Amino acid sequence: MLRDGAMQGKTIIVTGGGTGLGKSISRYLVQLGANVTICSRRQAVIDETAHELMNEPGRPVGAGQVLAIACDVRNPAEIEHVISQTIEKFGRIDGLLNNSAGNFISPTERLSYKAFDTIVDIVLRGTYYFTLAVGKYWIENKIPGTVLNISTTYATTGSGYVVPSAVAKGGALIMTKSLAAEWGKYGIRLNAIAPGPFPTKGAWDRLFPEPLASMMDPTSRIPLKRVGEHGELANLAAYLLSDYSGYITGETITIDGGEVLAAGEFSHLEQVSSEQWDMIEQTIKQANRASKKEGQG
Numbered sequence: 001m002l003r004d005g006a007m008q009g010k011t012i013i014v015t016g017g018g019t020g021l022g023k024s025i026s027r028y029l030v031q032l033g034a035n036v037t038i039c040s041r042r043q044a045v046i047d048e049t050a051h052e053l054m055n056e057p058g059r060p061v062g063a064g065q066v067l068a069i070a071c072d073v074r075n076p077a078e079i080e081h082v083i084s085q086t087i088e089k090f091g092r093i094d095g096l097l098n099n100s101a102g103n104f105i106s107p108t109e110r111l112s113y114k115a116f117d118t119i120v121d122i123v124l125r126g127t128y129y130f131t132l133a134v135g136k137y138w139i140e141n142k143i144p145g146t147v148l149n150i151s152t153t154y155a156t157t158g159s160g161y162v163v164p165s166a167v168a169k170g171g172a173l174i175m176t177k178s179l180a181a182e183w184g185k186y187g188i189r190l191n192a193i194a195p196g197p198f199p200t201k202g203a204w205d206r207l208f209p210e211p212l213a214s215m216m217d218p219t220s221r222i223p224l225k226r227v228g229e230h231g232e233l234a235n236l237a238a239y240l241l242s243d244y245s246g247y248i249t250g251e252t253i254t255i256d257g258g259e260v261l262a263a264g265e266f267s268h269l270e271q272v273s274s275e276q277w278d279m280i281e282q283t284i285k286q287a288n289r290a291s292k293k294e295g296q297g
């Protein structure tokens with residue numbers, strides 16, 4: 001979507017950049033010329049991704065560099081290490097993509113305290129630790145940085161069976177708006193993306209495992225009748241991290257093929273056939289006529 005070289009001179013930190021959506025967004029940022037630091041817990045995974053992104057066939061001239069640094073986002077010392085190593089290698093930091101997450105489906109009453117804490121700590125604590133650390137650096141150095149948080153549609157609607165994730169994503173979303181209000185004076189912007197289903201191994205293994213996968217089609221309740229493509233999300237993420245979105249802050253953009261609209265009271269009526277609609281129309285018109293007659297008394 002963006003022109004070649006649109007992110008040249010920018011350095012972006014992508015948490016969870018070794019896999020799934022974080023990897024796809026990192027690939028696009030690098031193609032657009034950004035230097036990208038990817039971080040997550042597994043050094044071998046991020047090393048392999050960094051190697052892949054640096055050696056892609058058709059890598060454009062002017063593509064960015066990739067640095068891989070292990071980091072558990074629950075640990076402030078490890079976050080500080082990612083920040084200092086990134087500045088040492090690339091000179092500065094312009095953007096932060098909070099993408100790391102942990103999640104799995106489960107009836108909430110089956111969760112241990114530790115299970116609940118594990119998800120909230122990765123998603124909420126990890127997001128505010130990283131944002132606080134990078135924000136302090138930006139304010140101190142008068143850099144107009146940009147934070148982009150990967151949220152989810154149920155951060156605002158709520159959802160059963162993923163309650164720790166919903167609680168944590170909801171908290172991160174309200175942090176996005178609150179800090180956008182507070183840090184706007186420093187030129188710092190914070191936005192979020194709320195994706196619907198985008199197939200990744202990490203999400204599908206934990207949210208759509210067998211026998212669920214054989215029982216239901218996740219596209220059936222999506223108005224556009226398909227899941228998202230990684231390139232579609234990467235386009236939006238790159239735009240929100242770029243200077244082209246310079247007047248957007250505190251915003252959450254949903255990219256879900258219209259899935260959240262399924263909450264609309266009558267949206268499921270697409271299952272009604274044309275013949276049934278004929279019958280329904282006649283029944284309603286008959287009721288209209290009857291009520292008019294009643295009115296004539």
Ligand SMILES: CCCCCCCCCCC/C=C/C(=O)SCCNC(=O)CCNC(=O)[C@H](O)C(C)(C)COP(=O)(O)OP(=O)(O)OC[C@H]1O[C@@H](n2cnc3c(N)ncnc32)[C@H](O)[C@@H]1OP(=O)(O)O
Pocket residue numbers: 101102103104105106110111112113114115116118119152165195196197198202203206207208212216218
């Ligand atoms: C119906 C159609 C749906 C289609 C799909 C649509 C998707 C659309 C929207 C989805 C929004 C997506 C949000 C996402 O976040 S997807 C990202 C998923 N990726 C990951 O989660 C990657 C990282 N995850 C992990 O590493 C692990 O899953 C974990 C989060 C658990 C962390 O691992 P860690 O090794 O740190 O932790 P432990 O293994 O020690 O576990 C900690 C405690 O949690 C308990 N646990 C773990 N799994 C379960 C489970 N399935 N049920 C209950 N409890 C679980 C574990 O037992 C530990 O607790 P205890 O020590 O007390 O036993």
Ligand SMILES: NC(=O)C1=CN([C@@H]2O[C@H](COP(=O)(O)OP(=O)(O)OC[C@H]3O[C@@H](n4cnc5c(N)ncnc54)[C@H](OP(=O)(O)O)[C@@H]3O)[C@@H](O)[C@H]2O)C=CC1
Pocket residue numbers: 015016017018019020021022039040041042045071072073074098099100101102103122126150151152153194195196197198199200201202203
């Ligand atoms: N796929 C989908 O349909 C949707 C995804 N999302 C969101 O998109 C983002 C990416 O998810 P997706 O790509 O699907 O899944 P992945 O499992 O591929 O991505 C999650 C990443 O988080 C990293 N991570 C987990 N725990 C930690 C930690 N403690 N510290 C640092 N990094 C950690 C993992 O790496 P490692 O294990 O090496 O630490 C992994 O790279 C998440 O925020 C998710 O909530 C939102 C809506 C829909």
